[in-house]
Amino acid sequence: MRKVFWENPYQTHLDTKAAEVVGNRILFEETIAFSFSGGQESDRAWVNGLPIVDSVIDGNLIYYTLEEDHGLTAGDTVTMEIEWPRRSRLMRLHFAAELVLELVTQKWGLEKIGAHIAETKARIDFISPQNISSLFESILADYNAIIEKDLLIHKDFSDAQTGRRFWQIEGFAQVPCGGTHVKSTGEVGLVTLKRVNLGGGKERIEIKLVDGDKQKGTDN
Numbered sequence: 001m002r003k004v005f006w007e008n009p010y011q012t013h014l015d016t017k018a019a020e021v022v023g024n025r026i027l028f029e030e031t032i033a034f035s036f037s038g039g040q041e042s043d044r045a046w047v048n049g050l051p052i053v054d055s056v057i058d059g060n061l062i063y064y065t066l067e068e069d070h071g072l073t074a075g076d077t078v079t080m081e082i083e084w085p086r087r088s089r090l091m092r093l094h095f096a097a098e099l100v101l102e103l104v105t106q107k108w109g110l111e112k113i114g115a116h117i118a119e120t121k122a123r124i125d126f127i128s129p130q131n132i133s134s135l136f137e138s139i140l141a142d143y144n145a146i147i148e149k150d151l152l153i154h155k156d157f158s159d160a161q162t163g164r165r166f167w168q169i170e171g172f173a174q175v176p177c178g179g180t181h182v183k184s185t186g187e188v189g190l191v192t193l194k195r196v197n198l199g200g201g202k203e204r205i206e207i208k209l210v211d212g213d214k215q216k217g218t219d220n
């Protein structure tokens with residue numbers, strides 16, 4: 001199954017074929033619809049205008065669930081579409097969260113205990129003995145400098161066989177990640193950070209895009 005969302009995360013329209021149909025569970029030859037993994041939420045997507053209501057990752061494959069009466073059989077040609085504003089915000093918040101995580105772990109060595117990327121905000125949870133907001137000024141200074149430089153975000157397979165991916169920017173080691181990533185750090189844009197005290201020595205950083213409605217990229 002070719003995962004077009006890795007090769008071209010800006011593609012919002014795909015003509016492909018149903019490879020396998022078992023009831024409401026369908027496997028396609030190719031896909032542009034990201035399925036929840038690595039903390040990044042699934043895309044909002046449609047097949048022939050019918051909403052994808054669920055998806056399940058099984059090894060290298062993604063099975064999509066459509067509503068009853070989808071009428072598809074194996075071999076049918078279909079059109080898949082994703083909602084671009086949602087994908088764009090998920091990609092940008094995803095990378096913002098990864099940058100914040102890299103900065104926090106590199107500079108302070110805090111242990112990450114969870115992360116989630118939704119459409120309007122991302123969060124990362126850490127074990128931290130101190131109020132994590134004391135780090136925000138330093139994090140944002142580094143973060144803003146990286147955004148300002150508009151560094152190219154290089155991404156590729158570390159293992160094509162198993163579908164393992166990584167991203168890398170200048171000055172950073174390779175970071176393993178199977179999410180979708182924008183072209184450069186400038187596109188990610190500026191963010192605000194908010195602290196949530198989870199209790200028990202756990203601290204959360206909530207990340208929001210300053211320009212939450214910025215839209216870039218086109219269907220190509």
Ligand SMILES: [Zn+2]
Binds near residue numbers: 167177
């Ligand atoms: Zn990533």
